[in-house]
Structures are given as C-alpha cells and as structure tokens.
Amino acid sequence: QNTYMFIKMKSKMMPAALAYLSFVAAVLLATSQNTAALSISVNRRDALIGGAATVLGAPSITRAASSSTPAPVAVLGASGKTGALCVASLLRRGLPVVALTRSGEWPPKKIDLNAVAFDGDVTTSNPLLNIQACDVKNVESLSSSLSGCRAVVYAASASKKGGNSKEVDGDGVIAAGNACLQQNVGRYVVISSGSTTRPNSLGFKFTEMAVAGIMTQKRRGEVGVRDAYSNNQSGLSYTILRPGGLDEPK
Numbered sequence: 335q336n337t338y339m340f341i342k343m344k345s346k347m348m349p350a351a352l353a354y355l356s357f358v359a360a361v362l363l364a365t366s367q368n369t370a371a372l373s374i375s376v377n378r379r380d381a382l383i384g385g386a387a388t389v390l391g392a393p394s395i396t397r398a399a400s401s402s403t404p405a406p407v408a409v410l411g412a413s414g415k416t417g418a419l420c421v422a423s424l425l426r427r428g429l430p431v432v433a434l435t436r437s438g439e440w441p442p443k444k445i446d447l448n449a450v451a452f453d454g455d456v457t458t459s460n461p462l463l464n465i466q467a468c469d470v471k472n473v474e475s476l477s478s479s480l481s482g483c484r485a486v487v488y489a490a491s492a493s494k495k496g497g498n499s500k501e502v503d504g505d506g507v508i509a510a511g512n513a514c515l516q517q518n519v520g521r522y523v524v525i526s527s528g529s530t531t532r533p534n535s536l537g538f539k540f541t542e543m544a545v546a547g548i549m550t551q552k553r554r555g556e557v558g559v560r561d562a563y564s565n566n567q568s569g570l571s572y573t574i575l576r577p578g579g580l581d582e583p584k
Contacts, residue, residue, distance in 0.1 A: 406430035408483040410470055410510060411490030413437070416525060418445045420487050421463075422452040430462045434479050436496060438467030470506035471497050476513040485521040486514050492545055499548035507555030511562050515570060522572040524559060526552050530576060537578075 407424055411417040412433035418441055424431045433440040440463075441447060441456045458465055468479040470490050480486055488510050492499040497506070507524055514522040529537035530553040542549040556574050563572055 404430060405482055405484040406432045406464065407485045407487065408432040408434055408480055409487045409489060410434050410468065410476075410506075411488065412440055413442045414489055414491065414493075415442075415445050417487070417489035418442050418447065419450050420489060422447040422456075423450045425454060425456075425460070425462055426450060426452040428462065430464070432464045432466060432479065432483060434466055434468035436467065436469050438465060440465045470510060471501050473509050473513070476510055477516060480510070480513045480519055481517045483517070483519050485523065486510065486519050488522070488524045492548055492551075499545055499551040502551075503548055504551035504554045504558070507552075508558035508562065511559040511572065514572075515562060515566060518568070518570065520570060522559070522570075524555065524572065524574045526556055526574050526576050528576045528578045530556060 407429060409417050409420045409424075409431060412421050413435040417433075421431050421433045421440065447453070447456070454460065456463070466479055468475050470476060470488075488507055490496065490502055490506060492502045496502055507526075511522055511524075513519075527537075527541065527549060529535045529541065530549055532538050533549070538549045559572055559574065563570070
C-alpha cells in the first residue's frame with residue numbers, strides 16, 4: 335500500500351536527533367496500514383526503539399546473491415543529518431546498507447552517530463556497509479546505485495553544493511522513484527515536509543522563502559512519485575513522510 339504520513343512531535347524540546355529518527359521509525363506503521371493517509375504522533379520512546387531499520391516493512395523483493403543474505407536498504411543523501419542517522423540506525427540493527435552520497439564518502443564528520451546509539455565500524459571493512467557515490471541529479475547514477483536494493487530512503491534536499499530545490503527536491507525525488515520502479519525496489523520512502531499541501535500556512539511560506547521554492551518543489555516531487563506509481567501493478571509501493579520542523583534547543 336502507498337501511504338502518506340503526517341508526523342507530529344509530542345515535545346517541542348525533543349532533541350533533533352531523536353526527532354529525525356521518529357520520522358523514519360514511522361515507516362513501520364505505514365507498511366502495516368491499509369489506509370491511504372495516516373496522522374500519527376511519535377514520542378521519545380518510539381524514536382529510540384524505532385529508527386530507520388523499520389524500512390524492513392518493505393515487501394521482500396530482493397536480488398541478493400543468497401537467500402540467506404538480505405538485500406540492502408539504500409539511503410540517498412546519507413551525508414546529511416537525517417540520512418546519516420538512518421544509515422547508522424540500520425547498521426546498529428545489523429542490516430545491510432548502501433550509503434549514497436555525492437562524494438562517495440561516509441560518515442559525515444560533524445554528525446554524532448551516537449545519537450542513535452551506534453558506535454560500530456563506519457568503514458568499508460564493515461560487511462554491512464557499502465559506500466557509493468551517487469548524484470540524485472544523474473538518472474544513470476540513480477538506476478545503477480539502487481539496483482538490488484529492497485528499499486530506498488530519499489533523505490536528500492537542496493543545498494549549496496548539492497543542487498537547488500528543483501533539481502533535488504523535485505526532479506531528484508521523481509527520478510529516484512522511477513529508478514525504484516525500474517529496479518524492482520519494494521519500498522520507496524521519501525522524507526518530505528509537513529506543510530507541502532498547505533501553501534497558505536506560515537510553515538510553507540517561511541520555508542519557501544528560506545530556501546527558494548523548496549516547498550513547491552517538494553510537493554511537485556510528491557505528486558510526481560504518486561503519478562509514477564499510479565499504474566504500477568507489481569506490488570511495489572512508496573511512503574511519503576511529512577515531518578514538521580526540527581530545531582535543537584538554543
């Protein structure tokens with residue numbers, strides 16, 4: 335089932351690291367529901383025991399060489415805070431991950447992976463970790479990188495070095511969805527934003543000004559994914575997470 339998830343935080347003072355985790359923890363709820371749209375609240379405990387590993391709820395469509403070896407989960411935008419914590423959370427649970435960044439390097443230096451209680455091996459000597467270069471603006475790169483994955487988390491967003499909102503939050507989201515369909519990926523998870531369908535809200539307007547056109551592009555990406563999957567008859571599915579804002583207490 336394809337799902338949209340609207341996520342409300344129970345505490346405005348929740349540390350951003352835990353709030354980020356709660357977003358992806360919500361995927362498990364999405365994969366177990368039959369409704370087209372969900373509205374949930376996630377507390378600290380949910381965030382701690384959930385995390386990115388919940389993408390295991392994806393259909394068991396794999397291309398692993400051996401049936402005893404699960405296919406990996408790919409994380410696009412793994413060098414950002416959300417993406418990095420997704421990767422670390424999966425690794426902590428003993429799940430194979432493909433960390434996809436523009437540079438082909440991981441982990442990012444300024445992000446504390448201990449936020450998800452992970453202090454393990456973050457090098458390619460870890461058999462569960464595959465680090466690859468992938469630019470969401472490059473269709474060929476996406477198709478190649480997502481081949482053989484059981485699920486994909488799209489955690490990339492516009493940045494000075496990575497591309498503008500049209501390229502990353504719009505075109506990139508759609509291109510990655512198309513690549514998932516082409517590569518038979520069971521579940522595609524897009525981390526979007528809570529105000530994408532409320533253009534008159536302060537959240538939409540403020541974010542749209544802060545990063546030129548980003549909310550419009552996020553919504554365009556969501557619609558593009560929905561349209562791409564609308565004629566899908568193979569059982570492949572997507573989840574769009576719409577979290578609210580994240581701030582560390584100052």
